[in-house]
Amino acid sequence: MKRRIARGFTLIELLVVIAIIAVLIALLLPAVQAAREAARRAQCVNNLKQLALAAMNYESSNGVFPSHSMQGPTYGAADPRVFSWGAPLLQYAEQGTLFNALNFNLEPVGTGIGGAANSTVSTTKVNMLLCPSDSSAQPLLAWSGSIYYGTTNYVGNLGGPGVLQAATGTIIPTKSWMTAAYTSGSFGPVTIGSITDGTSNTALFSERLVGINSAVTPSSNQARRAVFLAPSGVGVTGNVNDATTFYQACRNIPGTTAAQSTTAPGQMWLGTFSIWQVVNGYNHFGTPNQLNCSNPSDPGLATDGSVSAYVGLAGSAPPSSNHSGGVNVSFADGSVRFVKDAVSTQAWWALGTRNGGEVVSSDSY
Numbered sequence: 001m002k003r004r005i006a007r008g009f010t011l012i013e014l015l016v017v018i019a020i021i022a023v024l025i026a027l028l029l030p031a032v033q034a035a036r037e038a039a040r041r042a043q044c045v046n047n048l049k050q051l052a053l054a055a056m057n058y059e060s061s062n063g064v065f066p067s068h069s070m071q072g073p074t075y076g077a078a079d080p081r082v083f084s085w086g087a088p089l090l091q092y093a094e095q096g097t098l099f100n101a102l103n104f105n106l107e108p109v110g111t112g113i114g115g116a117a118n119s120t121v122s123t124t125k126v127n128m129l130l131c132p133s134d135s136s137a138q139p140l141l142a143w144s145g146s147i148y149y150g151t152t153n154y155v156g157n158l159g160g161p162g163v164l165q166a167a168t169g170t171i172i173p174t175k176s177w178m179t180a181a182y183t184s185g186s187f188g189p190v191t192i193g194s195i196t197d198g199t200s201n202t203a204l205f206s207e208r209l210v211g212i213n214s215a216v217t218p219s220s221n222q223a224r225r226a227v228f229l230a231p232s233g234v235g236v237t238g239n240v241n242d243a244t245t246f247y248q249a250c251r252n253i254p255g256t257t258a259a260q261s262t263t264a265p266g267q268m269w270l271g272t273f274s275i276w277q278v279v280n281g282y283n284h285f286g287t288p289n290q291l292n293c294s295n296p297s298d299p300g301l302a303t304d305g306s307v308s309a310y311v312g313l314a315g316s317a318p319p320s321s322n323h324s325g326g327v328n329v330s331f332a333d334g335s336v337r338f339v340k341d342a343v344s345t346q347a348w349w350a351l352g353t354r355n356g357g358e359v360v361s362s363d364s365y
Contacts, residue, residue: 040132041323044153044207045336047128051154051205052330054092055085055171061092064189065204065332068156068281069173069274081115083108084272084280085156085171086129093128109149109271122270125150129269131207133322151210152269155282155319157203160352161243167313168353170195170204170332171281173274192332195354199332202354206282206319206329206339210266218291219255224320226259227278227292229308243285247345250286250293250316260294261309265320275300278311284352285316288327289341292317339365 059065066085083104090099101121102108108118115122131153156171167173172188195202209225216226230249264278272280278292286293294301298312311317319327326340329351339351343365350358351365 037133037323041328044131044133044321044323044328047131048154048205048207048328048330048336049334050093050128051089052332052334052336054089055204056332056334057092058089059192064191065170066156067174067188068158068171069272069276081107081109081271081273084268084270086126086152086269086280095126095128098124098126107271109268118270119147122149122268123147126152126269129154131321134209149268150270152266152280153207153210154205155208155266155280155317156205157352158277158281158283158313158317159354160284160349160356161240161247168356169283170202170354173313190354195332197350197354197356197358200335201351201358201360202332203284203351204330204332206288207321207327208266208278208282209320209322211261211263213263216259216262217256218253223259223291224289225262225265227261227264227294227309227311228253228257229260229294230296231257243349246293246295246316247286250291253291253293264310265292273310275307275312276310277313277315278317282317282319283315284318284349286318287341287343287345287348288318288339289320290316290318337365 055065066088068085070083070085070087083102087099087102087104087108090096090102098121103117106117107115109115109122129150129152134153157169158172159168167187170190172190174188192199211225212222214222216222218228228250230246231253264276267279269280277283292311293316294308294311295314295316298307298314300307300312300314307315319329321327323338326338326343328336329339330336332354339348346358347360347364350356350360
C-alpha cells in the first residue's frame with residue numbers, strides 16, 4: 001500500500017499568504033478607523049443637540065438663555081468662582097439628581113466650604129459634556145490637591161470680535177460679575193427676541209479640546225489644548241481694524257513660545273469666572289482649530305493675573321476638535337452643523353453675533 005505524503009506550505013507560499021493578509025489589513029484598517037470616528041462624531045453631534053435643546057427648554061421656562069457665569073452671592077471672595085451655564089442646564093438634560101445635589105448658596109469649586117460641599121457634583125464626569133473623539137482629555141487636579149474636577153468639551157458662544165465692548169453671543173456673562181476693567185458693554189442673559197440675526201444663523205455651543213497639563217508650544221500637535229499670549233497688543237475697541245490686527249498676531253505666534261496655560265481649556269464644567277473665556281466659553285474671533293490667544297492689551301490683565309492664562313474677554317478662544325477639518329456647532333434653533341476650518345473670517349464672525357445684521361449663506365461655511 002502506497003503511503004500518501006502530506007504536503008505543507010512552502011516558505012514562498014507562506015510569505016505570499018502573509019503579504020496578502022497584510023495588504024487586506026492595510027486596506028481595511030483605515031475604513032474601520034473612519035467608521036469609528038464617524039460614530040464618535042455622531043455622538044458628539046448628539047451631545048451638542050441635547051445641550052441646545054436643554055438651553056431652549058431653559059429659555060422657554062425662564063425667558064432667557066443660561067448665562068456663561070451665573071449671578072449669585074459673592075461667597076466672601078474678591079473674585080469668586082461662580083456657577084457656569086452647565087449647572088442650570090442639568091435639570092433640563094435629564095440630570096436632575098446632580099442638579100438637586102448642588103448648593104447654589106455656596107461657591108461651586110475651590111478650597112472653601114462651598115468647594116467641599118459641592119465636590120460630589122464638581123468631580124462628576126457628565127457624559128453629555130464629553131466628546132468621545134477627545135480621548136486625550138485629562139481631569140484637572142482641584143485646588144485642594146486631592147480631587148479631580150469633571151471636564152467639559154463643550155463651550156458656550158460669547159460672541160464675535162469686540163466681545164469686550166459687547167458680548168454679542170448667546171451664552172454670555174452677567175454684567176454684575178464683570179471686574180472693574182470691564183465696565184463697558186452689554187452683557188447677559190440673552191432673550192430669544194434679541195437674536196435678530198435669526199436663530200438658525202446664531203451659534204449657541206461648540207466644542208473644545210481639554211488641556212493636558214504638560215509643556216506645549218505653538219508648533220506642538222497639542223497646541224490647541226493650551227493658551228498663548230500674543231506677541232503684540234492691539235486696541236480692544238472692537239473695530240474691524242483692531243480685530244484684524246489681533247487676529248493676525250495670534251496666527252503669527254513664534255513656534256517656540258511657551259504656553260501661558262495648558263490646563264485652562266475645558267478644565268471644569270461646573271464652575272467658572274466671568275473672564276474665564278477658555279474654560280466654559282469660546283468666541284468667534286479666530287476660526288476653528290486656531291490657537292487660544294490672550295490679548296496683551298486686555299484691561300483685565302491689570303486687575304486679574306489669571307486673565308492671560310484663561311483668555312480674557314478681549315482675547316481669541318476659538319473652538320477646537322479632533323474631527324477632521326472642522327468643529328461641530330449647535331445653533332439657537334436646535335440644529336447642529338459642521339463648520340470647516342477653512343470658513344471665511346467674515347462668515348465665522350457673523351455666526352457668532354446674535355444681532356449684527358450680517359447676511360450669512362449656508363454655503364459660506
